[in-house]
Amino acid sequence: HTPADADEVLRTEVAREALRLALLLASGRGATPASHALAALCCLTVARFPARESAGDLVMLPSQDRSRWDTALVEEGFRQLTRAASGDTPSRYHFEAAIAAEHVRAATLAETNWDGIVDLYHALETIDPSPVVRLNRAIALAMAGRNREGLAVLDALSAEGQLAEWPWFHASRAWLLHRTGLESSAASHLWRAMALGPPAAHRRLLERGFDAPREDPPSS
Known part of the structure; x- marks a missing residue:
């Protein structure tokens, strides 16, 4: 979508x-x-x-x-x-729908069951171990306060190289590096994301950088 x-x-x-x-x-x-x-x-x-x-x-x-x-x-x-x-036997749609349900069930961002979402992504990986699913789990880990674990997932994805040309991989890594205070590395990945030519609306979002609070995830 x-x-x-x-x-x-x-x-x-x-x-x-x-x-x-x-x-x-x-x-x-x-x-x-x-x-x-x-x-x-x-x-x-x-x-x-x-x-x-x-x-x-x-x-x-x-x-x-x-x-x-x-x-x-x-x-x-x-x-x-x-x-x-x-x-x-649950399908991938069961897990994806359950993740979506956790988002809409929460009245506020703070009330979101991020640990539960991490578990659901982990279960989804048993059916669909795709790089994008793992990336989403990394973001959920960070939102659950487990920044280092999230970065470890992104490090593994970076080593594999499958998302190297996808802007949102670099945007996500920039956001997580920013959360951990590694501003120089974060800026490098943010620029890389913009250099890969995302759609205009996404580029405007990236150009705003990290003026928002540190808990803001890189996608909607």
Whole structure:
């Protein structure tokens, strides 16, 4: 749901079409627990869209106005998540939906169950050990106050090199280095992220640097 190029903040139309199709699949006679988990994930993700952009700019998670979340979609997301629990073997969608649920369940950023999110990402890795999943776990570790553990994950990813050309890897590393007081290294990765040519809205976010409090994560 994040655009790969062009001056677009969120791919809202694409995400809403995916939501429509996921709900259609979940309502059919052949619906499976994974179908309901996918529908839950789509609902809980799209529900947050109204708070994720403002005047053409991305809004960081700590700054999002949670009152703008679509409560009807949140409620449907939890209904779908309940239906998804009927199976014996969880799919990747179960874990991704559970992570999304932790975000919308929290009334404030401080109330977010970050340790629980870390555990969910760890479980997701057993199904999908992709670099992006591991990157997200590193961010969750930092948000749980475990900065050094998060950096260790990013160090391993850096050594593997699979995300070397992805701006948000460098932005994430810059943010985590900033949290640990390593400002020079943080600045280097921030510049690297911008040099890789992210979409315009993302570039504006990166250009704002780390004026925000240290707990602000690098993505929304």
